[in-house]
Amino acid sequence: MEVTRLLHITLLITLLLYFCQAYNYETYFYKQKVDHFSFADPDTFNLRYLINDDFWDGNGGPIFFYAGNEGDITLFADNTGFMWDIAPEFNALVIFAEHRYYGVSLPYGNDSFTKLKYTGYLTSEQALADYVELITYLKSAIDGAKNSTVVAFGGSYGGMLAAWFRMKYPHVVQGAIASSAPILQFTDITPCEDFGKLVTADFSKESPECANVIRNSWAAIDSVTRNEAGLAWLTQAWSLCKPLKTPQDITSLKNYLVNVWTNLAMVDYPYPANFLAPLPAYPIKACTEMVMPFCYNGVEDFFEPAPWDFKSFAQTCYQTWGVYPRPFMAVHMYGGKDISAASNIVFTNGLLDPWSTGGVLWNVSETVVSLIIPEGAHHLDLRGSNPDDPPSVIQARMIEKTHIQNWIDEYSARYDE
Amino acid sequence: MEVTRLLHITLLITLLLYFCQAYNYETYFYKQKVDHFSFADPDTFNLRYLINDDFWDGNGGPIFFYAGNEGDITLFADNTGFMWDIAPEFNALVIFAEHRYYGVSLPYGNDSFTKLKYTGYLTSEQALADYVELITYLKSAIDGAKNSTVVAFGGSYGGMLAAWFRMKYPHVVQGAIASSAPILQFTDITPCEDFGKLVTADFSKESPECANVIRNSWAAIDSVTRNEAGLAWLTQAWSLCKPLKTPQDITSLKNYLVNVWTNLAMVDYPYPANFLAPLPAYPIKACTEMVMPFCYNGVEDFFEPAPWDFKSFAQTCYQTWGVYPRPFMAVHMYGGKDISAASNIVFTNGLLDPWSTGGVLWNVSETVVSLIIPEGAHHLDLRGSNPDDPPSVIQARMIEKTHIQNWIDEYSARYDE
Numbered sequence: 001m002e003v004t005r006l007l008h009i010t011l012l013i014t015l016l017l018y019f020c021q022a023y024n025y026e027t028y029f030y031k032q033k034v035d036h037f038s039f040a041d042p043d044t045f046n047l048r049y050l051i052n053d054d055f056w057d058g059n060g061g062p063i064f065f066y067a068g069n070e071g072d073i074t075l076f077a078d079n080t081g082f083m084w085d086i087a088p089e090f091n092a093l094v095i096f097a098e099h100r101y102y103g104v105s106l107p108y109g110n111d112s113f114t115k116l117k118y119t120g121y122l123t124s125e126q127a128l129a130d131y132v133e134l135i136t137y138l139k140s141a142i143d144g145a146k147n148s149t150v151v152a153f154g155g156s157y158g159g160m161l162a163a164w165f166r167m168k169y170p171h172v173v174q175g176a177i178a179s180s181a182p183i184l185q186f187t188d189i190t191p192c193e194d195f196g197k198l199v200t201a202d203f204s205k206e207s208p209e210c211a212n213v214i215r216n217s218w219a220a221i222d223s224v225t226r227n228e229a230g231l232a233w234l235t236q237a238w239s240l241c242k243p244l245k246t247p248q249d250i251t252s253l254k255n256y257l258v259n260v261w262t263n264l265a266m267v268d269y270p271y272p273a274n275f276l277a278p279l280p281a282y283p284i285k286a287c288t289e290m291v292m293p294f295c296y297n298g299v300e301d302f303f304e305p306a307p308w309d310f311k312s313f314a315q316t317c318y319q320t321w322g323v324y325p326r327p328f329m330a331v332h333m334y335g336g337k338d339i340s341a342a343s344n345i346v347f348t349n350g351l352l353d354p355w356s357t358g359g360v361l362w363n364v365s366e367t368v369v370s371l372i373i374p375e376g377a378h379h380l381d382l383r384g385s386n387p388d389d390p391p392s393v394i395q396a397r398m399i400e401k402t403h404i405q406n407w408i409d410e411y412s413a414r415y416d417e
Numbered sequence: 418m419e420v421t422r423l424l425h426i427t428l429l430i431t432l433l434l435y436f437c438q439a440y441n442y443e444t445y446f447y448k449q450k451v452d453h454f455s456f457a458d459p460d461t462f463n464l465r466y467l468i469n470d471d472f473w474d475g476n477g478g479p480i481f482f483y484a485g486n487e488g489d490i491t492l493f494a495d496n497t498g499f500m501w502d503i504a505p506e507f508n509a510l511v512i513f514a515e516h517r518y519y520g521v522s523l524p525y526g527n528d529s530f531t532k533l534k535y536t537g538y539l540t541s542e543q544a545l546a547d548y549v550e551l552i553t554y555l556k557s558a559i560d561g562a563k564n565s566t567v568v569a570f571g572g573s574y575g576g577m578l579a580a581w582f583r584m585k586y587p588h589v590v591q592g593a594i595a596s597s598a599p600i601l602q603f604t605d606i607t608p609c610e611d612f613g614k615l616v617t618a619d620f621s622k623e624s625p626e627c628a629n630v631i632r633n634s635w636a637a638i639d640s641v642t643r644n645e646a647g648l649a650w651l652t653q654a655w656s657l658c659k660p661l662k663t664p665q666d667i668t669s670l671k672n673y674l675v676n677v678w679t680n681l682a683m684v685d686y687p688y689p690a691n692f693l694a695p696l697p698a699y700p701i702k703a704c705t706e707m708v709m710p711f712c713y714n715g716v717e718d719f720f721e722p723a724p725w726d727f728k729s730f731a732q733t734c735y736q737t738w739g740v741y742p743r744p745f746m747a748v749h750m751y752g753g754k755d756i757s758a759a760s761n762i763v764f765t766n767g768l769l770d771p772w773s774t775g776g777v778l779w780n781v782s783e784t785v786v787s788l789i790i791p792e793g794a795h796h797l798d799l800r801g802s803n804p805d806d807p808p809s810v811i812q813a814r815m816i817e818k819t820h821i822q823n824w825i826d827e828y829s830a831r832y833d834e
Contacts, residue, residue, distance in 0.1 A: 037454040039705050039740050040537025120457025132749050168585060170759075171752030288456050323456050332549050335588030341760055342587075 022078040025050040025096070030137060032100070034107050034121050036129035041121075045107040047130055050077050050096040057091035058144040060415070062408050064151055065173070066096040067131060067165055069158030073098035073105075076158065081384020083153055086401060090408070093145065097134055099127050099161075116322050122286050125333060128165055132172050149411040151404055152176040155379030156355065157290075159347075164334050167342045175344035175407035177400055178360075179379035185292045185358025187327045189336050192293040192308040194357035196301035202265040202352055203302065214261060215302035218254065225250050258303060266378040268352045271388040287317035289329035292358070343367045346403050348396055350376020369403070371396045439495040442467040442513070447554060449517070451524050451538050453546035458538075462524040464547055465515040467494050474508035475561040477832070479825050481568055482590070483513040484548060484582055486575030490515035490522075493575065498801020500570055503818060507825070510562065514551055516544050516578075533739050539703050542750060545582055549589050566828040568821055569593040572796030573772065574707075576764075581751050584759045592761035592824035594817055595777075596796035602709045602775025604744045606753050609710040609725040611774035613718035619682040619769055620719065631678060632719035635671065642667050675720060683795040685769045688805040704734035706746035709775070760784045763820050765813055767793020786820070788813045 029046040050073060064083050066076055077096045087094050098105040101112060101122045108118040131152075139145045152173045154162030159181025166176035184190045204211040224230040231244045244250065293310070296303035310327060317325050330336075339345075342364065348371045349359040355378060363369045373381060375390040381397055446463040467490060481500050483493060494513040504511050515522040518529060518539045525535040548569075556562045569590045571579030576598025583593035601607045621628040641647040648661045661667065710727070713720035727744060734742050747753075756762075759781065765788045766776040772795060780786045790798060792807040798814055 035455060035457075036746075037542045038452060038538045038540055040452075040458070040534050042533075042740070117457050121455045123455055125454045129750075136745075136749055169752070170757075171755035172749075323459070328553075329453075332553055332589075333546075335586070338588035340587070343758055 022081075023052070023084050024054065025052040025077060025094070030134050032130050032133060034126075036126055036133070043107070045100075045105070047100060047105045047134065048073060048098040048103060049134060050074070052087075052094040055088040055091055056093040060144060060147050060412070061091040061093060062149040062151060062404075063135070063138075063145065064090070064092045064094050064153060065131070065135060066094075067128075067152050067154040067158050067161040068097045068099040068102070069154065069156060069161060070099060070102055072103035074103070076155075080153065080155070080382050082382045082397060082400075085385055086397075086404075089401075090404065092151075093142075093148070095138070097131055099158075100130055119286070119321065120288075120323070123289055124161060124164065124330065128161060128168060131161075131165060132169050135172055147412070147415045149174045149408045151407060153179075153382065154181065155179040155382045156181065159379065163339075163342075163345050163347065166345050167334065167339065170343070174411045175346075175403060177346050177348070177382075177404070179348045179382045180350060180353050180355050180359065181347060182292070182355045182358030183334065183339075183360065184337060185355070186331050186336060187291065187293055187310075189331065190358045192295035193297060193300065195294050195354045196296040196303050198354040198357050199262055199265040200301040200303075202268060202354070203261070211302045215298065217257070218298075218304040221250065221254065254304065261302075262354065265352065265354050268377040269380060269383070270375070270390060271386050287321050287323055287325050289326055289333075291325045291327040291330075293327075339364055339368065344403070344407055345369075346371060346400050348373060348376075348379070348381045348400070350374075350378065350380050350393075352376060353378045367403075369399075371399055439498075440469070440501050441471065442469040442494060442511070447551050449547050449550060451543075453543055453550070460524070462517070462522070464517060464522045464551065465490060465520060466551060467491070467513040469504075469511040472505040472508055473510040477561060477564050477829070478508040478510060479566040479568060479821075480552070480555075480562065481507070481509040481511050481570060482548070482552060483511075484545075484569050484571040484575050484578040485514045485516040485519070486571060486573060486578060487516060487519055489520040491520070493572075497570065497572065497799050499799045499814060499817075502802055503814075503821075506818075507821065509568075510559070510565070512555070514548055516575075517547055536703070536738065537705075537740070540706055541578060541581065541747065545578060545585060548578075548582060549586050552589050564829070564832045566591045566825045568824060570596075570799065571598065572596040572799045573598065576796065580756075580759075580762050580764065583762050584751065584756065587760065591828045592763075592820060594763050594765070594799075594821070596765045596799045597767060597770050597772050597776065598764060599709070599772045599775030600751065600756075600777065601754060602772070603748050603753060604708065604710055604727075606748065607775045609712035610714060610717065612711050612771050613713040613720050615771040615774050616679055616682040617718040617720075619685060619771070620678070628719045632715065634674070635715075635721040638667065638671065671721060678719075679771065682769065682771050685794040686797060686800070687792070687807060688803050704738050704740055704742050706743055706750075708742045708744040708747075710744075756781055756785065761820070761824055762786075763788060763817050765790060765793075765796070765798045765817070767791075767795065767797050767810075769793060770795045784820075786816075788816055 027048060027050055029048055031044050032047045034043040034045060035041040064087060066080055066083060068076060073096050083094055086092075100107060101119075106112040107121060111118055113119050135150055139148060150173050152162040152165045152175070154160070154177070159178040160183050162176040163178035163181050163183055166173045185195070200211055203214065221234070224234055225244060234240070235243045244253065291310070291313070293308040295308040296306045298305040314324055317323055339360070345368045347360040347369070349356040349361055350373045353376065360370050361372065373392045373396050375392055381393050381400065385397070444465060444467055446465055448461050449464045451460040451462060452458040481504060483497055483500060485493060490513050500511055503509075517524060518536075523529040524538060528535055530536050552567055556565060567590050569579040569582045569592070571577070571594070576595040577600050579593040580595035580598050580600055583590045602612070617628055620631065638651070641651055642661060651657075652660045661670065708727070708730070710725040712725040713723045715722040731741055734740055756777070762785045764777040764786070766773040766778055767790045770793065777787050778789065790809045790813050792809055798810050798817065802814070
């Protein structure tokens, strides 16, 4: 009797655990070369990927591939409901690949960030090459996947990767859904002040007074923290974990606030979402190729005035990592604004999302299109469908599905003859 | 009197030297990163390039860019007459860039080939990235070049580079002339025996008897070199520089003959040409990514039977260089046969050229076309025009010019608005 009840409870817990996991997948690892472009470094490491074949048509059904970005891949798997929502309809195999140097995919384990010799392989070019090798392997290893159409998905920096993946490796990826992908947020392409302006506009829309309060807050913080009493008062009033003491503490506090306002604008979803943490204001803070210029003037935006100072930025990078960033690397590699030769990419941009200032907001060609979601925040369209979704995002997802179907039809036609 | 005569003679010699140089160019160097794709190696080196602006329309005229391949770049400049022939007509700036690790463009000087740490950056991906950086720099540095259309040219491995250059960096190169570019001569794409068959066919066409003599020569060499007297006789009869002694000497002799027959088939030009030396049978013998499988059966071809043995090849590479080759690297990187997403490439193939077995021999799309030159040898179309040119090569060059003009018109239209 007791045993039966125990079994019941165990079963219940198992079921609860199963259904509480937002989505279901198995975890694997694939051995990757640390350096895909040269032969000087023979090292390898294990890249994590998640896979689900519940809905898959094992006879050539498509592969939906999430191009992992800066974060633990399980977070992206749990927060990219769109792929899960439409996988059954397309009978798709669902794969999430982790970005090297994130989650557990650390090329040199715990030493990965200890010196440049180890950290230096954290670039988008190497990450894309990881995905090329992984997909090529899976298509040959999984029965029935040989002729499968591969559709890349990605949001934010992952969206940039998805778009670049299609541009650089069209033989591996037949189309890409690039959501809130700021591929134009680079030097000499997008004015550095646009980002801050849009963050401010988001707040002003709700309440112009609110934006003004934030704009005035920087001077107020300076003023109140000029003496010991003020420092103590602010520490207490804002329940800070550590007491404010040095000028560096004040700078950190301000940086924290900049991130808070920015993140709030980015995740201005029409419903509550627990997806704030993994979104840094600057994708891949690595001081290498992702040099995205930001500046604030405090007039058209509500931030403390701060010019974009590449020299000082580069100097800090060198002092911290021993590396000088290459601000034009991504533009030279991927083309910046000149993506006229690309094909089969859907760019989506929520106009509430400050990253949309660096997004592709025009139709490049018949197959490289831009969908605007006026009420959308940071890659809202990639989230699972929700009763509170505005019509614009529902429509965007419909159009994305049409493109995906076209890519599948086009690619499958090769093998139907 | 004597002084005047001396001056005359000096002037004469100077003029002679000037006009004996086939083409006229200035030599420059550009500082390149050894590793364009990571930040672990901060080293740089000087890449040589040649430039001629005699014909250039300095107000946006096009740039003709030769993607240097395995050899001293001056050799390619002197043997690519087609570019020089048509530069005046297009008012083009002519640039020849040297391939890293060749000529004087040695990343680690005389030590470049001493260890893998230095040699490991000899890959096509790195070479293309050199060209990206060079062109981007030149377009910004040369007055009037900012909006210039860039057309890439290349023959053989240089043709592969030209085609891949357009595929990977369409924002840098608006079109490519890829002559005798065996981009399909890789594992699992082109049967390894095709190359040898075509070499044999070239000889059989002239004289079936000749092919048979060569086919029987291998056994004859074995037979005659079985004893000391035979070895001595062959050494003398063929006027060899070093006496034949060991089995390795026999193998070397045979390899030399294989190269001779292959090169003769490749440079089967309709007129004498001094361009044999820089054409190795295997482009970039470096044991890295350019793994091109060749095999001979001695029946359909006239070579000594030799299966393709990747394992032993890889073993030799490891013993010699400490590196295992990656036979699928180029296919994964560039797509192998699947180049359907490419645009603006003209592939030309001479059917006398054994490398045409690995060439693109079909029209991929409206803008990626294949021109067949039945009487053509190895990139005959890239050579300067010659009274003995067959009509097919004259026609091919006409079509190439039409495509180049289209690319220029298309790209220039962006800036005319």
